[in-house]
Amino acid sequence: MALHSLGFKGSKTDPSLFIYSSKGTLLYMLVYVDDIILTGNNPSLIDQVIHSLGTTFAIQDLGSLSYFLGVEVVHQGSNLILSQQKYILELLQRAGLSHAKSVTSPITTTAHLSLGDSPLYENPVRYRQVVGALQYVTISRPDITFAVNKVCQFMHSPTENHWSAVKRILRYLQGTFTYGLLIQQTSGSTLHAYTDVHNSSLNAFSDADWAGCPDDRRSTGGFAIYLGSNLISWSARKQRTVSRSSTEAEYKALADTVAELTWLEALLQELQVPMTSVPVLWCDNLGATYLSANPIFHARTKHVEVDFHFVREKVAKGKLSVQFISTHDQIADIFTKPLSSQRFADLRSKLQVVTRP
Known part of the structure; x- marks a missing residue:
């Protein structure tokens, strides 16, 4: 009620976001329990809002x-780096790996994790605690997302x-630990050889590893x-159902990416x-790319009809463009399979994961 009285309106897409818009003035407020971020294009009005809230609630302007929430915002000129260095160092200390020998990737290409692949770990509670903490690290470290997703599948x-495998991620x-996610104020760089990425355009990369899980043969889908x-x-x-072909797995991943794009828009x-x-x-799968543009529905793909119509409708209305990209340039590769150290480092740099100053 206090925010509504100040002219803020709750976001329909994010329940923790409140927006003030009036005569060219924009203010955004993000609320999580008792932690608040307030920003906008009118510094004097921001001060007024803080003062008004201070008369109703006991607040402190930091x-x-x-x-x-455990994420450090490092200013680098006009750019920002989101870092969890302190959180990571505390996690390493709790796990007893503060001085462990480091490795160049969070998961090896020879890793074959499956149910009952070795004797049960003696301390499953510790396993769950560490893996839960690693999930939080993925907020600023997309480079460990695939490895963390993999170890999350064996919590029980x-x-x-x-x-x-968990210890390798920690190593x-x-x-x-000095790495973080770079957010640039102006961003006109080229992500790959096919297109220039401008300041206000959305580009998505979608990929899937077909039947990668040895236990249930479900595929892993990923996007950036x-x-x-x-x-x-x-x-x-991991996808919710088993895919009968690589094209089906890729198309399911593509549909999940479109759903996220729709929310972001x-x-x-x-x-x-x-x-x-x-x-x-x-998308690096020609079959999935053709399916998104071809209105003729093939009999072998009837069981993915909902995904097909969801994506196809977006393309037909001109609200989405699905393009083919070579596997070499597919950034989402890093979210679907273990990679060699060199390939991993190349894709990590494209994720804008950089060393903080």
Whole structure:
């Protein structure tokens, strides 16, 4: 009620976001329990809002944003780096790996994790606590998302082999705890050889690893979504159903990416961020790319009809462009499978994961 009386309106896409818009003035307020971020294009009005809230609630103005929910905001000129260095170092200390030898990637290409692949780990509670903490680290470290998703699949019955995989992620973090996610104020860089990515355009990369799980043969789908050259959303997740072909797995991943794109478009519209072009979705599977544009429905793909119509409708209305990209340039590769150290480092840099000053 206090925010509504000040002219703020609750966001329809994010329940923790409140927006003030009047005569060219925009203020955004993000609320999580008793932690608040307030920003906008009118500093004097921001001060007025803080003063007004201070008359109703006991609040403390901590000044310029530097730390929020365990995430440090490091200012680098006009750019920001989101870092969880302090959180990672505390996690390493709790796990007893503060001085462990570092490794160059969070998961090896020879890793074959499955149910009951070795004797049960003696301390499953510790396993769950550490893996839960690692999930939180993925807020600023998209480079460990796939590895963390993999070890999360064995929470109920972890083995010694699974714990070894968790320790590798920690050893990787031990050598890269200074890394964080770069957010640039102006971003006109080129992400790959096919397109220039401008400041106000959404580009998504979608990929899937077909039948990668040895236990249930479900596929892992992943995506990376950029606003300009800034990575703003990413995912690595096992698909809910078994795919009968690589094209089906890729198309399911593509549909999940489109759903996230749709949500992001609605959010950016609420934030009054103008889009200069329709979102472009890059897929390295020709079959899935053709399916999104071809209105003729093949009999072998009837069981993915809902996903087909969802994506196809977006393309037909001109609200989405699905384009083919070579596997070499597919950034979402890092979210669907273990990679060699060199390939991993190349894709990590494209995720805008950089060393903080």
